[in-house]
Amino acid sequence: MTRKxxxxxxxxxxxxISGNGSNLQSIIxxxxxxxxxxxxxxxxxxxxxxxxxxRAEIHEIENQVIDHRSFTSRKAFDQALHRSIRSFEPxxxxxxxxxxxLGSAFIQANVDKILNIHxxxxxxxxxxxxxxxxxxxxxxxxxxxxxxxxxxxxxGPIIIQGRYPIDASDTLADLKRRGHQLxxxxxxxxxxxxxxxxxxxxxxxxxxxxxxxxxxxxxxxx
Ligand code: GAR
Numbered sequence: 001m002t003r004k005x006x007x008x009x010x011x012x013x014x015x016x017i018s019g020n021g022s023n024l025q026s027i028i029x030x031x032x033x034x035x036x037x038x039x040x041x042x043x044x045x046x047x048x049x050x051x052x053x054x055r056a057e058i059h060e061i062e063n064q065v066i067d068h069r070s071f072t073s074r075k076a077f078d079q080a081l082h083r084s085i086r087s088f089e090p091x092x093x094x095x096x097x098x099x100x101x102l103g104s105a106f107i108q109a110n111v112d113k114i115l116n117i118h119x120x121x122x123x124x125x126x127x128x129x130x131x132x133x134x135x136x137x138x139x140x141x142x143x144x145x146x147x148x149x150x151x152x153x154x155x156g157p158i159i160i161q162g163r164y165p166i167d168a169s170d171t172l173a174d175l176k177r178r179g180h181q182l183x184x185x186x187x188x189x190x191x192x193x194x195x196x197x198x199x200x201x202x203x204x205x206x207x208x209x210x211x212x213x214x215x216x217x218x219x220x221x222x
Contacts (some may be wrong), residue, residue: 011038011195014090016081016098017045021052023096023117023178023187029058030188041088044081046100062088068100078106092194096187104151112201114149117187119179120203122147122163124157132164132177142166142175144182145216146190150203157206159199160188164221171196174190186219 015024024043030036043056045065056063064084072079076085077100095116107114120130122145134142143163150156162182166175193199199208206213 002120003084007207008210011092011191011193012090013038013040013092013094014088015040015043015049015094015096017043017052017096018047018099019050019052019097021055021097021185022052022169024052025092026053026188027062027096027191028055028061028186030192032059036188038191038193040115041090042084044084045096046077073100074101074103075105078103078151082106082109092191094187094191102149103151112148112204115159116147116149116154116156116207117183118145118154119176121145121163122154131172131179134149134175135170135172140166140194142179144179144186144219146186147203148206157204157213158216159190159206159208160186160215160219160222182219189219189222196216 013027017024017026021024027036028040030172031038031040040061041086043052043061045053046065046068048065048067053065054061066077066084071080091113093110093114095114106187118125120134121143123139125133131142141160141163145158147154147158148171164178164182190199199206199209208217
């Protein structure tokens with residue numbers, strides 16, 4: 001199916017969250033300051049108590065709860081989510097701490113459109129509790145990845161990675177704080193690149209500055 005190319009002057013985004021929404025806040029701040037030429041058409045949470053919904057409300061952004069517990073199957077939840085998203089006709093779906101696994105039918109229906117931020121240097125530490133596992137394994141480095149979502153969990157092409165060293169004395173809270181600091185700079189930047197056309201997503205691959213991206217961009221080199 002061909003879809004209309006995104007309006008690079010002003011992307012429309014739907015942001016999916018499950019919790020605090022600090023990444024959502026960084027995107028809201030970037031749009032409000034004019035650094036990011038994008039409009040958040042809606043924030044959708046699968047968790048009714050997600051603080052990110054409050055953030056959306058404060059900034060007068062349409063927000064909805066689609067509680068996965070109200071559905072008898074994953075498929076039914078995905079279908080309801082898809083119906084709601086379709087009504088906003090967004091250019092991109094931005095997963096910002098969205099903690100539900102999306103089924104492959106949903107992902108296929110939104111091919112080249114879904115971005116996710118994950119708190120590890122993918123492909124290392126897919127899944128949950130990344131900070132805990134990194135500490136348990138005495139890793140000396142950790143980080144954040146932003147990637148395209150494909151049916152393989154946390155396995156789509158990686159756009160950018162930000163990394164930071166770990167000290168033996170670092171706690172979970174230290175890693176979370178440092179990861180978030182990076183995330184809040186990285187996500188708005190990637191969306192800005194998309195809005196400028198510097199970054200493009202085609203046929204499940206990433207094109208950066210007109211060239212196929214063969215390795216993730218290193219945030220510290222940007
Ligand atoms: C972020 O650290 C994000 O990387 C992580 O959830 C956090 C949400 O924070 N995402 C995942 O673990 C996805 N597998 P936020 O709600 O404050 O933006």
